[in-house]
Amino acid sequence: MSDPVVSADVMALAGELGAERSKPGWSHFSLALNSEQQEIRDWAHTFAADVIRPAAAEWDEREETPWPVIQEAAKVGLYGLDMNVNLFVDPTGLLMPLVHEELFWGDAGIGMSLKGTGLASSAIFSNGTPEQWSQWMGRCYGTPDDVRVAAFCSSEPGAGSDVSAIRTRATYDARTDEWVINGQKAWATNGGIADIHVVVATVDPSLGTKGQAAFVVPKSEVRGLEQGTKLRKHGLRASHTADVFFDNVRIPAANVLGGKEKLDERLARARSGESRNRNASMATFEMTRHIVGAQAIGIARAAYEVALEYAKTREQFGRPIIDNQGIAFKLADMALEIDAARLLVWRAANMSAALMRGETPDYRHGEGSMAKLKAGEVAVRVTEEAIQILGGNGYTREYPVERMHRDAKIYTIFEGTSEIQRLVIARAISGMRIR
């Protein structure tokens, strides 16, 4: 029997706390999507199911950019600057990952052809002036009748994870008020087939990454920009990846993102030993990593769904193979891991949106890296298990899971390898410069 006096006290305390905590601010946490988010997600899903997925195997085999699919996406409004702005303007931060997950659920190679341009346009957005946004961001995408893609060129043969090793050089020519760019970029998504190339180059090699800047190079207006080898890849084969060479490429001084004046000030600060706030620069990278994670989740979910359906219908020993715990538990783990990865992606999305609104979420523990790392590794594991569940069929191109497995692997490599993500997290949680 409970003591009636204690019960009354407990009830009074609960009532008091309940009244206090029903105030706005206590009821913020929610994983429920609002109706507009659901609508946009469903719109992307329908396009992925009706247009992307039926074309996936063909473009994977052709190893070519699926221009007709990009054009169709542009016509319905799913490809273009307006769409990107639409996804970006969401205080919860969820629209961007929601739509990426759906498109990559359709197919990752085609998804990357639709979303690779975002790397260049985001670089213009985060480093450029409002005038540069107006001048270049629309040109990255073209128009529905004349679609374009854009390329972001940072990596080089000798500078992948280590961006401080970038050798591409931008030299200012005061005589003509131009930058002259020389160097070689590697693995550039859309490199050479794009008009707008955003190129990271060093202006003062003695300053390491602090001596670097990003430049807009419109291929149609310059001489000396040549595509090198188009790479034949393990996965994401519908997405074009190539080396790009810059041989005395001249661009107007105004094409440095952020403007020359700001760059000169930044270089002067670096030369005088004034260092930038490390947290601020880390936060910049952390802002977008979760979006890449959402792409990986799209692939994982697609493979999981194929495997679940197959396991329910494939019979061996007189019963569906899912009737064995050995298979059912694999599927349970796949579902669990996908949801865990998505929660990390949504958390990072929400925190990064808050940061962009000028709030100060406690976003210093590698949350963006955790989201990308977990989602990439889940995608590799889930797609491999999907092949295992489909057995011999899973290993053939008659079923999509082998393609999904090939596509998934890049998610532990690009946009920061898994090892580099662990390094970022380890540094963030320890406050130490772990190597």
Ligand SMILES: Cc1cc2nc3c(=O)[nH]c(=O)nc-3n(C[C@H](O)[C@H](O)[C@H](O)COP(=O)(O)OP(=O)(O)OC[C@H]3O[C@@H](n4cnc5c(N)ncnc54)[C@H](O)[C@@H]3O)c2cc1C
């Ligand atoms: C399909 C595809 C598309 C791409 N698109 C673009 C693009 O659009 N633009 C662009 O600029 N780049 C792009 N990249 C390049 C990509 O970002 C790099 O491949 C990636 O950053 C890794 O660099 P790397 O290949 O030189 O590997 P490396 O840096 O040489 O790494 C090799 C291995 O060593 C490990 N390693 C390196 N340093 C450390 C360390 N300090 N601690 C522990 N382990 C370490 C890595 O994790 C990895 O396992 C693309 C690559 C591919 C394959």
